Amino acid sequence: MKIGRTALSATLALALVACGGGGSNPPPTQGGSTPTPTPPSSGCSVADQINFAGAVLDEWYLFPNLLDNTVNPASFNDVQAYLDARVAPARAQSRDRGFTFATSIQEENDLINSGSSAGFGIRLGYDTVNNRVFVLEAYENANGFAAGMDRGTELLAIGTTSANLQSVTSLMASGGPQAVVDALGPSTAGTARVIRFAQVGGTIVETTVTKSDFSLDPISDRYGALILNDGGKQVGYLNLRTFIVSDASNQLRDAFQLFGSRGVTELIIDFRYNGGGLVSVADTLGDLMGRGRVGQVWSETVLRASKSSENSTELFQNEVNALAPTKIAFIGRGGTASASELVINSMIPYLGNNMALIGANTFGKPVGQFGFDLDACDLRVRAVTFQTLNADGNGEYFTGLASEVANTCRANDDIFTPFGDPAEASIKGALDFLAGRACAAPITGAAGQTAQSVGGRELLQPERPNAAQYEIPGLF
Structure with a gap:
C-alpha cells in the first residue's frame, strides 16, 4: 500500500x-x-x-x-x-x-x-428541462472532434448501426440521462456508435464514431491561452480544462510566458467546467500569479487532529514566467470544484476587491483526498483526508465561493459561442468587470448542488464513472 x-x-x-x-x-x-x-x-x-x-x-x-x-x-x-x-x-x-x-x-x-483516456473525446451536458444533450467542449486529438463535433453540437440519435438509431429525446424520456450513457457504450477503445448530431448552424451529420485512446490536453491549442483586445487593452485569457494531468504545469508556464511577452496585467481565468485535479498544478498556477510574493503563504493543508503532524503550509515559489496581476476575473459554475476553488480562495487575501467570480456559484469543495493503494487488486481508495485554507485561514466554503469573493457577476454559459470569444456571455461579463463596467446582477443562491451542475444543464455522468470521469465529469 x-x-x-x-x-x-x-x-x-x-x-x-x-x-x-x-x-x-x-x-x-x-x-x-x-x-x-x-x-x-x-x-x-x-x-x-x-x-x-x-x-x-x-x-x-x-x-x-x-x-x-x-x-x-x-x-x-x-x-x-x-x-x-x-x-x-x-x-x-x-x-x-x-x-x-x-x-x-x-x-x-x-x-x-x-492524460490517457479512452472515448470519443467530448464532454457532454444535458438540458434538465427539455431533455436535450449537447457537446460542451471537444478534445482536438480525439475522434469526436474529427467527426465534426464541437462546442454547441447537439446529439440527436445514437445506435450501434443506422438501422437501430434511438433518438436522444426518447432515451431521456424512457430512462433519463443514464439511458443516454448506456447508449453511448463502454469507455473502451474500439467501441463504435452511429451518432446523428446537429452542428452549430444547423448542419445535420450522421456518422460512425469510434472510441479510441487519446490524451487529455489541459490547455487547448485553439483557445486555451489567448490575448483578448478590449478597447485597446490587452487581457490574458486562460481556459484550463483540468488540473489532473501533470503536464498542465508546463502548459501553464507557456501560457504565462505569452501573457508576459504582451505586457498583460489583467487576467480572465476560465474554470467553468474544471472539477479539479492535482494540487501541485494548482500550486504552480498560484506561483505564476505570485511575482513579488515569494515566501508568502499560498495555502495551508490541515488534517484530522490525530494526523496534525502532517499539516503543512505551501508558500509562493519563484517561477520565471510569474506575473503580478492587478485584476483577475475567474469564470466559474457549479462544475467548478476542488483545485479550481483552491486557486480562487488562495488569491482572495492578495487581490480582495480586484478579483471577481463570474458566471454562477461554484461547487463548494474545500477538502481533498489522499490515495491509498491495494496494489494486487488495482484498488485505490480516495478518502477525504485534508482541508485547504488560504493565507487568512479561511476555507469553509462548502456552500460555494460566491459568498467569499468580494465581487460576483451572474452570467450565462453560452455553449453556442466558442471559448475565447469576447462575445461569449461569461467572458463578456469578465471583461466588463476588468474594465469597471456595470455587472448585470450578482451571483445569488445556493452552491452548485452537484459537481456536474453547469447552470440549466447537468454534465452527463455515469452512475459509476471511470477515473477520468471522476476528475473530468461529462467526459465520453
Whole structure:
C-alpha cells in the first residue's frame, strides 16, 4: 500500500513510505513527518478490499466523528457502496458529496502521467428541462472532434448501426440521462456508435464514431491561452480544462510566458467546467500569479487532529514566467470544484476587491483526498483526508465561493459561442468587470448542488464513472 495526496483535485510533493509491493506511486504528499501507513490487506477478495477501505477511513478520514461506525462490512459486496454507507453522516452535512471513492490505480496513474483516456473525446451536458444533450467542449486529438463535433453540437440519435438509431429525446424520456450513457457504450477503445448530431448552424451529420485512446490536453491549442483586445487593452485569457494531468504545469508556464511577452496585467481565468485535479498544478498556477510574493503563504493543508503532524503550509515559489496581476476575473459554475476553488480562495487575501467570480456559484469543495493503494487488486481508495485554507485561514466554503469573493457577476454559459470569444456571455461579463463596467446582477443562491451542475444543464455522468470521469465529469 502507498499513499499520496489528491483532491478530486489534488497532490503535493514528497514521497511517503510504502508497504505492500509493486505498482506505481499515487501522487505524493508534502510536509510533515512520514506517516505510518495503514496495514495492507492480505488478500484481494471483495471482503479484503472492504476491510482495507474501512481501515483507511478509520485511520485517515478528515471527519472521524462523521463516520457511521454501525455499518456492517459483511453486508456489502461492493467497495463503493461500503464507502458511501460509512461516510453518509458527512454527506448529510454536505462535507463529502461523492468525494470519497474507489478507483483503478492503473487508470488514474495513466490519466495523471499522460492524460490517457479512452472515448470519443467530448464532454457532454444535458438540458434538465427539455431533455436535450449537447457537446460542451471537444478534445482536438480525439475522434469526436474529427467527426465534426464541437462546442454547441447537439446529439440527436445514437445506435450501434443506422438501422437501430434511438433518438436522444426518447432515451431521456424512457430512462433519463443514464439511458443516454448506456447508449453511448463502454469507455473502451474500439467501441463504435452511429451518432446523428446537429452542428452549430444547423448542419445535420450522421456518422460512425469510434472510441479510441487519446490524451487529455489541459490547455487547448485553439483557445486555451489567448490575448483578448478590449478597447485597446490587452487581457490574458486562460481556459484550463483540468488540473489532473501533470503536464498542465508546463502548459501553464507557456501560457504565462505569452501573457508576459504582451505586457498583460489583467487576467480572465476560465474554470467553468474544471472539477479539479492535482494540487501541485494548482500550486504552480498560484506561483505564476505570485511575482513579488515569494515566501508568502499560498495555502495551508490541515488534517484530522490525530494526523496534525502532517499539516503543512505551501508558500509562493519563484517561477520565471510569474506575473503580478492587478485584476483577475475567474469564470466559474457549479462544475467548478476542488483545485479550481483552491486557486480562487488562495488569491482572495492578495487581490480582495480586484478579483471577481463570474458566471454562477461554484461547487463548494474545500477538502481533498489522499490515495491509498491495494496494489494486487488495482484498488485505490480516495478518502477525504485534508482541508485547504488560504493565507487568512479561511476555507469553509462548502456552500460555494460566491459568498467569499468580494465581487460576483451572474452570467450565462453560452455553449453556442466558442471559448475565447469576447462575445461569449461569461467572458463578456469578465471583461466588463476588468474594465469597471456595470455587472448585470450578482451571483445569488445556493452552491452548485452537484459537481456536474453547469447552470440549466447537468454534465452527463455515469452512475459509476471511470477515473477520468471522476476528475473530468461529462467526459465520453
